[in-house]
Amino acid sequence: MAQPLLEVQNLHANVGGHEILRGIDLTVSPGEVHALMGPNGSGKSTLAHVLAGRPGYTVTEGRVLYRGRDLLAMPPEERAREGVFLAFQYPVEIPGVSNVYFLKAAVNAVRKHRGLTEYDAMEFLALVKEKAKLVEIDEDLVKRPVNEGFSGGEKKRNEIFQMALLDPQLAILDETDSGLDIDALRIVAGGVNQQRSPERSMIVVTHYQRLLNYIVPDFLHVLVDGRIVRSGGKDLALELEEKGYAWLEKEPPAAVGAR
């Protein structure tokens, strides 16, 4: 088997002194899409943030290998340049900085890191035009300040648009479906599906089974109290939809994490 892209081993993490992650094991190989579900407060978003390197989280135990390297030792921008992308649940507004200027800086930072030549303005605009179609994003939004005054749906679309431009190896989608109406959900999911490839892996964090009707995962994990208590295929989602999480909360943690 090929080397896994991501190996999370016995990961424990605190936020403000509270232990949120209590021993996560998860292995993601290239091209796989893993869905992560679980009740509120189970640690789904925390895991996403810890992987991306958001400040404020303390890892107390365990390790994370990304292409065999210690991911937790890298500063957040290096993780991004190495191909880890987080689609935020609540994308932040950045007044005064236009989306296109921001994205050009981001794409060129990544390209520089990978030893590629940086795009000039013309090349970049051509790329923007191409990728904007993917998520049906209005070109007007591209010119406006980052996320400023965007609707909830526009913000999420902008995240997937950024993902398309940055071409990550590991995309973590943190509740990308939350706050989306059904049309927006279809567009966003369509954008994600078009970006599925044998080289790109995804971790899709979601509350609702409905997203998984659009983005069909290879694996599904249920997170309860900071541990993965059940892993399975996409059928597990239907079982969850029917029974809720309660029956899993009573069960002891799954013997194996991912697979």
Place this chain on the structure above:
Amino acid sequence: MSSDPNSVFDLTNREYKAGFVTDIESETIPPGLSEDVVRLISAKKNEPEWMLEWRLKAYRHWLTMREPTWQNVHYPAIDYQSSVYYAAPKTRKDAPKSLEDVDPKLLETYEKLGIPLRERAKLAGVAVDAVFDSVSVATTFREQLAEVGVIFCSFSEAVRTHPDLVRKYLGSVVPHSDNFFAALNSAVFSDGSFCYIPKGVRCPMELSTYFRINSANTGQFERTLIVAEEGSYVSYLEGCTAPIRDENQLHAAVVELVALDDAEIKYSTVQNWYPGDSQGKGGIYNFVTKRGACRGRNSKISWTQVETGSAITWKYPSCILQGDGSVGEFYSVAVTNNYQQADTGTKMIHIGKNTKSTIVSKGISAGHGQNTYRGMVKILGKADGARNYSQCDSLLIGDKCGAHTFPYIEVNNSTAQMEHEASTSKIGEDQIFYFQQRGISAEEAVNMIVNGFCKVVFKELPMEFAVEAQKLLGVSLEGSVG
């Protein structure tokens, strides 16, 4: 992974890129201030009697004044008797007559500052009047300017060669008794720039002055006077730097602008005096009086300033809108990092009918910096149809700095239209993280946010200055996030 919430806003040292001392023999007088010192300065400069009298009048008035205390800055008492009031680089003979006469070391200094006189002048078409400590050392492009009748020379030279003009306008906008620091300047000013644009002439190039304080313990008291005759136009650029020294240095300048009918003066400043180290040691005390008089109908004066340096900044470039239909503008970016303090803003005094003023102030605070906007808009009784638009925005980086806004508005005419907008925002950790997650470093993130914040002011600057200002901002905020 870091769990310390302060880590992103860790204060680390910043490098001051203009902090070198040029080893040039300079001619100074002993520290202290007295009538004799004023006389000595005047004598050193071979000034006529009227100039000396004016200085003495200012000095005597200064003795009766007290340092102002209303500003929102804190500093130990200044001992005016320990400062040196005159320092001039020694030259081979008299004053340098051309660039070739200038001490090569001096020119080297300018090179380090990134303003090679020759190239800068040639490439950018900028005429530079460089003030090194107190004496104007080089003026370029004089001949070309003279062809169209523009006078651009050092202040001392103007006193000798154009005494009528100097006497007519000196102190006519900022009187010798105006305020404590202006009075001090009037008594001991060492040099500065004089600029006269004759009727109907559009000055063919941007005029530029670079100020730099070099000698230790030297106060710099330069004086600038710009007169734009009817229908003329001039754009004037001023840049300042000072070497790193532990002790504080005083800088008290006066700038007077006079615009007659239909004349326009655009005055741009990039101030990068040494701000002190990360612990607040050293740095320039910058107490400056800048004021423009729109005397003529439909005249216009526009101030643009980018203030990144100095331990203390105290300046309020103002416009007296006397002529009917005259326009005053003030665009400002003020940055305070580490322990810097700035109390800056403007005064727009509307006297004439249909006068218009615009104020855009952008304050950025980082580290322990304290940034105050203080502004006054005054509409006098006869100023029918006056309009003002004010916008004051503050940006905070970290949680140990401060932003303060004191807008004063006084309206004595019911036809006036006033608009005031203000905002305070903070660069949040979540914003920085958003940039980082996209591969952009925290430092670059701050740069981009700050530049976005200042965009409207930068676009008022002449092209090459805008680029410089952006870079300077980056340097000034270096280390404001860790």
